[in-house]
Amino acid sequence: MPAESGAWSPYLVGLLIGLLSMATFYFSNKPLSVSTAYARLAGMVGNLFARVHTENLKFYQDTKPNVEWGMMLVFGMFIGAIIAAVSGGEITFAWVPALWDSRFGSDVSLRLGLAFLGGVILAYGARLAGGCTSGHGISGALQLSVSSWIALACFFVAAVATAHLLYQL
Amino acid sequence: MNTPANPLSEIVPPVLVIPSPADEQNDPYEAGKPDSPRQLVLGLLFGVGLGFLLQKGGVAKYEVLMGQFLLTDFTVIKVMLTAICVGMIGVFSLRALGLVELHVKPARYAANIAGGLLFGVGLALLGYCPGTGVVALGQGNYDAIAGILGLMAGSYVYAETSGYLSSTIQKIGNRGGIMLPDLLGMRLAVFLALFVPLQVLGLLVMAQRAP
Numbered sequence: 001m002p003a004e005s006g007a008w009s010p011y012l013v014g015l016l017i018g019l020l021s022m023a024t025f026y027f028s029n030k031p032l033s034v035s036t037a038y039a040r041l042a043g044m045v046g047n048l049f050a051r052v053h054t055e056n057l058k059f060y061q062d063t064k065p066n067v068e069w070g071m072m073l074v075f076g077m078f079i080g081a082i083i084a085a086v087s088g089g090e091i092t093f094a095w096v097p098a099l100w101d102s103r104f105g106s107d108v109s110l111r112l113g114l115a116f117l118g119g120v121i122l123a124y125g126a127r128l129a130g131g132c133t134s135g136h137g138i139s140g141a142l143q144l145s146v147s148s149w150i151a152l153a154c155f156f157v158a159a160v161a162t163a164h165l166l167y168q169l
Numbered sequence: 170m171n172t173p174a175n176p177l178s179e180i181v182p183p184v185l186v187i188p189s190p191a192d193e194q195n196d197p198y199e200a201g202k203p204d205s206p207r208q209l210v211l212g213l214l215f216g217v218g219l220g221f222l223l224q225k226g227g228v229a230k231y232e233v234l235m236g237q238f239l240l241t242d243f244t245v246i247k248v249m250l251t252a253i254c255v256g257m258i259g260v261f262s263l264r265a266l267g268l269v270e271l272h273v274k275p276a277r278y279a280a281n282i283a284g285g286l287l288f289g290v291g292l293a294l295l296g297y298c299p300g301t302g303v304v305a306l307g308q309g310n311y312d313a314i315a316g317i318l319g320l321m322a323g324s325y326v327y328a329e330t331s332g333y334l335s336s337t338i339q340k341i342g343n344r345g346g347i348m349l350p351d352l353l354g355m356r357l358a359v360f361l362a363l364f365v366p367l368q369v370l371g372l373l374v375m376a377q378r379a380p
Contacts, residue, residue: 005236005244006227011372013226014251020218021252022259025269028211032219035299038317039324046325059331068204069212074303076216081307083217084224092309097231097296100312112315115295119302119319120326122291126299127327128334129284130274133298136285137249140274142256144348144360147276151285156238158289163238166293 007088021139030069031143033135035126037074040065059127103167129154220304229304231296231312238293243379247372254368261361278342280334295319 006013021032043065046054054060085091096111104110126132129151131140137155140148204212226248227233236242263269292298295316297305302320305313327334350360 005230005233005242006225008222008225008227010226010228010244010247011251011376013222013228014248015255016222017219017248017252018255018257018259020215020222021256022263022269024211024215025260026263028208028215029270031272032215034303035320035324038299038320039328042321042325043328045321046328054328057328057331058335059328066203067209069208072209072212073216073219074300076213076218077220077223077300078216078303078307079213080217080220080222081224081229081304084221085308088225090224090308093311094309095311097310097312099232099235100296111312115312115315116319116322118291118294118296119316119321120291120323121287121319122295122299122316123320123323124327125284125287125289125291127284127324127331128280128338129288130277130281132288132300133249133292134300136274137298138252138256139272141249142253142260143271143273144257144350144357144364145273145276146344146347146349146352147274147281149349150276150278150281151288154282154285155289155292158286159238159293160240160289162290162293163235167235167239 007084007090017138018142021142028069031135031139032073033070033131033139034074034077035123035132035135036063037070038123039063039127040068040071219300220307223301223304224308229297229301229308229310231305231310234298234301235293235296243375247375250368250372250375254365254372257361257368258365261357273346273348276342276344276347277339278344280339280341283338291323 024030024032039059040063043054043060043063046060047065054065095108096106100111122132126135129136130147131137131151133155136145136148136151141152223229226244228245228248233242233244237245260269260271264271295302297310297313297316299320302313302316306317348357349364350357353360
């Protein structure tokens with residue numbers, strides 16, 4: 001097999017993520033999903049500055065801004081990533097990705113500004129669509145959820161178009 | 170359109186014919202009740218596993234995700250499709266044994282499409298998804314910090330508009346927690362018997378054409 005993009009085979013990693021998602025259904029009665037944790041975290045920040053306003057927003061009446069399973073999952077992912085990167089000698093310490101640098105230069109503020117903008121659009125889209133790459137893309141898709149397959153197809157089409165606009169024009 | 174538990178069920182393996190419990194669609198994880206300490210610890214442990222795997226798979230590297238969307242690197246689809254395929258067989262088997270229940274997200278066609286397209290634009294701009302963003306930070310890609318702050322800001326902006334959206338776009342094409350076999354008028358067993366091999370075939374073709 002030729003050199004892979006990751007340290008481990010993508011099929012092995014996929015297999016293990018599939019088993020992990022079975023485990024979350026069995027042990028926690030929850031599908032893997034990530035993006036809501038950012039919304040809860042944002043709600044906690046909102047509570048610090050404008051508690052009444054935040055509590056009155058419809059979204060935060062349905063999704064309480066507190067530390068729960070999903071937020072612990074995301075915190076765990078950060079730890080797991082450090083363990084994996086350190087053990088594999090893959091820690092990068094970079095502000096600008098190499099591919100971005102080759103196209104847009106090494107200006108850190110440009111990269112951070114567009115990464116922030118990308119994050120805003122990404123989160124808005126995830127909440128509107130009802131999930132992200134994990135909630136829809138893996139957990140929803142494996143449950144044959146119609147909404148997830150529609151969302152996944154839309155993620156991919158729009159990302160391919162945007163990536164080509166950024167790098168192929 | 171729905172043909173549950175028809176006479177054929179006698180000759181089909183029991184794995185695929187158990188009907189869903191009536192209360193399965195009521196998602197307890199949206200209920201707002203605080204999670205037990207056990208759940209919090211489990212969440213943390215599952216997170217460590219997931220973060221570790223995503224890093225080892227290389228999918229939190231900017232070049233790998235962008236390579237997928239530039240159609241030069243198929244690592245992301247290989248990981249996702251394998252995970253979907255294994256998880257699908259596993260979760261439906263566990264469910265047939267009565268060990269797990271499903272949590273199918275409601276279909277709201279207009280919101281799924283509009284949100285999905287926005288998500289794709291943001292994904293290619295940031296170069297990390299919400300999950301791989303935190304993994305990217307863990308492996309030392311500091312630009313993910315800006316992405317994470319953007320994710321929090323975008324979530325709050327969404328919350329600001331959530332009241333309006335729920336009375337407009339989220340009402341269009343609202344079909345509840347429907348599944349692909351429902352849409353096609355097929356039985357779950359038949360659908361899985363066709364769809365799982367199709368995914369394996371897709372993986373084999375990718376292994377051949379885009380190694």
